[in-house]
Amino acid sequence: MMSLDNFQKIVRSPIIPYVETMTAGLLPGELVIIRGSVPEDSERFQVDFQCGNSTKPRADVAFHFNPRFKRSGCVVCNTLQNERWGHEEITYEMPFGKGKPFEIIFMVLRDKFQVSVNGKHLLLYKHKINLEKIDTLGIYGKVEISLIGFVSNKSLQGSQPTLLGTTKKNTGNEELPDSSQFVLPYVARLHSSLEPGRTIVIKGEVKEKAQSFAINLKPSDSSDIALHLNPRMKDKAFVRNSYLLNGWGEEEKHIAYFPFSPGMYFELIILCKEHQYNVAINGVHTLEYKHRFKQLNKINTVEILGDIELLDVRSW
Known part of the structure; x- marks a missing residue:
């Protein structure tokens, strides 16, 4: 609403x-x-x-x-x-x-x-x-x-400046992000690590013949993935998981309805809270995911891959 x-x-x-x-x-x-x-x-x-x-x-x-x-x-x-x-x-x-x-x-x-x-x-x-x-x-x-x-x-587009340090050099003038920086796989460092109250917004368009895509929040000093969001179009499954100590945990799949569709534009918002992540899509709260990786202050990297056209990534 x-x-x-x-x-x-x-x-x-x-x-x-x-x-x-x-x-x-x-x-x-x-x-x-x-x-x-x-x-x-x-x-x-x-x-x-x-x-x-x-x-x-x-x-x-x-x-x-x-x-x-x-x-x-x-x-x-x-x-x-x-x-x-x-x-x-x-x-x-x-x-x-x-x-x-x-x-x-x-x-x-x-x-x-x-x-x-x-x-x-x-x-x-x-x-x-x-x-x-x-x-x-x-x-x-x-x-x-x-x-x-x-x-x-x-x-709708949010007037917040982008707080992501992209791998490209920033010349200091905050212009609209140049779309060439959003080539997949996309990896960017957060300007400051995750903590309760931090928000990450990812805007994109699902490709017409998309199979799946993934969004990962992770630390830069290990292969761990704190939050793995993985919508799979064919099965209409929205998989959530964490990769810790060189192994995947138990998948969470329950969802009221699958929110993605081929060709659709989406704004996915991840809000980090004290005990969990809250995820909303196009303004509608979609799921929660309890923290399995507890050292939030180590999470400083966003990774996005798969069958979407990435339009914008912001964090504040």
Whole structure:
């Protein structure tokens, strides 16, 4: 659940149909959050990211997100250009239920929309119309909306300076990280070793045909791995372990649901606490891992490898 202080703009309990201009347009990194509930007698509703609000001729719809409740239900996504619909992309996983509340998060990315419902990743929709042309949000159909919130990309991307000493020389001017430093396998030293309260954020995109990837926190003076996070796409398993005294320990695999999906963007946050690590993905708390390697002050290295495109690594 996003906290309200991150919102740039909030619309409460709008009347449906709701059609409103987004004065600032949409930028990569921004979130549009919609909370509401589905009435018992609803057959469908839709959220449309439109290019204008003309009805005759009908404005282009860059992204039409349309849950339908007939039979077992599905979510239909499409694009309307020059009053003609394109090819429907249908998702049969149905996160909405009649009479039930929901929270939809639309994450705007450079090349696609990424949608999660009730904290779970649902689908990706590649841009078919230039993002700059989207200036209107429309919500139609049988649905009750309690809140529409807009989060700008600044709060999402975190204004913290990067505190990782990368292997490249730092010239002293804190510019945006140059993507060439995020080649995998990636190894970086933390500016100061781990302690309770320290946070590490890893941003990336899962490759389309990804098998697995791994994130390791380790000391530099031994082959130990204090925390090994290893999502495996094929088995939908999120393995956690430690490598101590030249051997792997017992794997921890229990998870409420597998949070990764091919092509999806993620922000993985590791918070070091006194007795455990807390791990969250895209703002949703996902797991805890009790410290097996107890000398936290020796942990000073982050290692990332596998089938992802690494976009940013930060620590504070």
